Amino acid sequence: MFIEGIVSSYRMNTKDFRSRVYAYYNQQGRDLPWRHQPTLYRVCVSEFMLQQTQVSRVINYFRAFTQKYPSFKALHQASLTEILTAWQGLGYNRRAKYLWETAHHIAAQPSGKQYTAEELVKLPGIGRGTAGAIIAYAYDLPAVFIETNIRTVFIHHFFTNQPNVSDAAILPLIEKTIDRNNPREWYWALMDYGTYLKQQGAHNRSSAHYSKQSKFKGSLRQVRGHILSYLLNMPTPVSMPHLCTALPYPKNNIQKALNHLVQEGLMSKNNKGQYCCV
DNA sequence: CTCCTGGGTA
DNA sequence: TACCCAGGAG
Numbered sequence: 405m406f407i408e409g410i411v412s413s414y415r416m417n418t419k420d421f422r423s424r425v426y427a428y429y430n431q432q433g434r435d436l437p438w439r440h441q442p443t444l445y446r447v448c449v450s451e452f453m454l455q456q457t458q459v460s461r462v463i464n465y466f467r468a469f470t471q472k473y474p475s476f477k478a479l480h481q482a483s484l485t486e487i488l489t490a491w492q493g494l495g496y497n498r499r500a501k502y503l504w505e506t507a508h509h510i511a512a513q514p515s516g517k518q519y520t521a522e523e524l525v526k527l528p529g530i531g532r533g534t535a536g537a538i539i540a541y542a543y544d545l546p547a548v549f550i551e552t553n554i555r556t557v558f559i560h561h562f563f564t565n566q567p568n569v570s571d572a573a574i575l576p577l578i579e580k581t582i583d584r585n586n587p588r589e590w591y592w593a594l595m596d597y598g599t600y601l602k603q604q605g606a607h608n609r610s611s612a613h614y615s616k617q618s619k620f621k622g623s624l625r626q627v628r629g630h631i632l633s634y635l636l637n638m639p640t641p642v643s644m645p646h647l648c649t650a651l652p653y654p655k656n657n658i659q660k661a662l663n664h665l666v667q668e669g670l671m672s673k674n675n676k677g678q679y680c681c682v
Numbered sequence: 683c684t685c686c687t688g689g690g691t692a
Numbered sequence: 693t694a695c696c697c698a699g700g701a702g
Contacts, residue, residue, distance in 0.1 A: 457697090460696095531698060531699045554697080607694090623687090624687085687699095692695095
């Protein structure tokens, strides 16, 4: 059986494609901590951490986090402030809150419950991509999902020199090429091969979903991150004037960031107008 | 659909 | 500079 992109410059046999991906994986596949004992819990923690964050930065956080909180139960029994502290430096702190809330849902269900993708998507912080990854990695089931490294592999092999490649065009190829006998390892192999292709200069700029992120320096999220880390390391609630003196940002930006942080539930304001982590 | 969120590393 | 095993809100 042959597979091809809509206007791909060449065709590739399914078996040849798989062989190429597995050949790389068998030689250079990564030994990542979350690939050992890929339980639902360990897969969830790693997938949340890996959203928009590179593998090299996640590894040590994953080890420390799963050691301190070895189960959904242990995680949801901790306070959000504790979780944010363990998360400090990883960034995108909303993920920590989503993970904590997801742990609360899952810990309330019978242990060993097997989730469908539809059920997972309803949990906070889990979209279609993360749901598919969880099904594939935790249950070793052939879920069809796409993320940045998979995108790289399929664009490189099946949409060469083609602009504006949509995920909708790629997904059927993922579905056709998936190794149904070994979906977990197949996706590990795709990830590792995609990372390799990126190191070789491949990229996703021809993806229809490619977008450049806005600059971090001078942004509101720089202020947010700084405020959160400042307050996590402060023993008592802190007033707005205190923050304006302590942090090198315009008052307006500090107030705006605080409002967002409170609205998202990462922080609260007491009746004296002082702020602290929830 | 667009915009927002983080910070380290290559 | 670029970009990470994206998801939620508007």
